Amino acid sequence: MNMQQQIQQPETGYLPGDMALWYFLCAELGVFALLIAGSALVRISHPDLFQSGMAVLHPLAGVINTLALISGSYCVARAVICVRHQSPLAYRFFIATALTGMIYISVKLWEYQSLLSDGYSLHYDAFFTFYFLATFFHFMHVVAGVVIVLIYARALKKNGRNENSISHSESVAAYWHMVDLVWIVLFPALYFMRG
Amino acid sequence: MKSGVTTATTALRWRWLIMCMLTLTLALFPHEALFALPLIVFSAAAALLKGIWIINDFMELKHAPPMLRRMLMLWLLLTTSAVTTAALWQS
Numbered sequence: 592m593n594m595q596q597q598i599q600q601p602e603t604g605y606l607p608g609d610m611a612l613w614y615f616l617c618a619e620l621g622v623f624a625l626l627i628a629g630s631a632l633v634r635i636s637h638p639d640l641f642q643s644g645m646a647v648l649h650p651l652a653g654v655i656n657t658l659a660l661i662s663g664s665y666c667v668a669r670a671v672i673c674v675r676h677q678s679p680l681a682y683r684f685f686i687a688t689a690l691t692g693m694i695y696i697s698v699k700l701w702e703y704q705s706l707l708s709d710g711y712s713l714h715y716d717a718f719f720t721f722y723f724l725a726t727f728f729h730f731m732h733v734v735a736g737v738v739i740v741l742i743y744a745r746a747l748k749k750n751g752r753n754e755n756s757i758s759h760s761e762s763v764a765a766y767w768h769m770v771d772l773v774w775i776v777l778f779p780a781l782y783f784m785r786g
Numbered sequence: 787m788k789s790g791v792t793t794a795t796t797a798l799r800w801r802w803l804i805m806c807m808l809t810l811t812l813a814l815f816p817h818e819a820l821f822a823l824p825l826i827v828f829s830a831a832a833a834l835l836k837g838i839w840i841i842n843d844f845m846e847l848k849h850a851p852p853m854l855r856r857m858l859m860l861w862l863l864l865t866t867s868a869v870t871t872a873a874l875w876q877s
Contacts, residue, residue, distance in 0.1 A: 606854070607846045613854060620861050627865045631872035638876040654813040658806055661836070665802035668844045672794055761846075768845045772858075775836045776865045779829035783812055784873035785822060 607671075608762035616769045619732070623773045626728070627780070630721040637717050644718030645785050647711060652702045653782040656695045657774065660733075663691035664771045667740070667764040674760040677752060681760070685744035688767060692737035699730050725777060732770045739763055801839045808832040822877050830870040837862040 606613065634641045670684035706712075706719075713723045743763045747756065812832060815825050841862065842848040847855045 603849050604851055606850050617857060620858070624861055624865055628868050631868040634872040635875050641872075641876065650813060654809055657809045661802060661805045661809065664840060664844050665798060668798050668846075669795060671846075672798075765845055768840055771844075772837055772840050772862070775833050775840065776862070776869065778809075779812065779833050780869035780873070783815070783829045784826050784869060785817070785877075 608758060608765045612762045612765060616765060619769060620773070623725075623729075626721075626725050627776060630725065630780070633717050633721060640716045640718045642785060644711075644716065644722065645781065647706070647709070648722075648782055649702055649705065650782045652698050653778050655698050657778050659691045659694040659698070660771045660774050663688045663695075664768055666691060667767045671757075671760050671764045674747070674752065674756050682744055682748045685740050685747065685763075689737050689740045689744065692733050692740065695733050696730070696737065699726070699733075703727075722781065726781070729770070729773055729777060732773070736767050736770050739766060798843060801843055805836050805839065808836065823874075826870060826873045826877065829873075830866055833866050834862065837866070 666684045666688040670681045670688065673679075673681035673684055711719050713720055740763060743759065747760075809832070812825075812829060815821065815828060817825065838859070841855065841858045845858075847858060
């Protein structure tokens, strides 16, 4: 597919980003699916632990983080459109995406610090084992996402747009959306789906 | 070309705003035991809608090879079903 075709609205069968990246993203989603399915089984066998554990969490922190990641997804999607149409706004949208990621990281670190200082750790009970495993694994993906977005934004500003820019920006965006997609499922499961 | 860009960005903006409103609605939902079941159902429906929009419109998989889109939709459906079933079981 040449650049002119890529600039047009995606046609049927068009795969945004690199094929190899999609294998990686599917593998990552598989790992998260196992974590989520495992937690569902543990929740069914230990409902009281989940009930009391969820009551300790901070729903407002979850809401702020969800708004941050959704806004990041919007910004990175806009950045891809800007790259396709050679708009100089692409750089700003990538930076805005990284900023939303930093908001998520700050809030999550505060939440971890708050829980740990209250005595809730990975070994506290089954709920907190799942909570820390799932959210920290996801947290590391957000950190990686911010780093990737910043590196790509810097490269785009320094080197300008070339024939690979569209594919690369789509790959960066696909990674970010994958991280957002996982959080969209984790967020209600952790903070709001109380029995 | 210009109108195509405007249409795409307007659609994205609306989806983003609705997803933000769904998230805020979840936060404002009454959290008494009486509303546990509606809260679980609303949470699951909101997660599904957001996920579908992320996959179709933000990831731009609406026009991607159907196999990939179906795999992601299946992932969304299975994970949302798992957490919803566990929550309903508990309630």
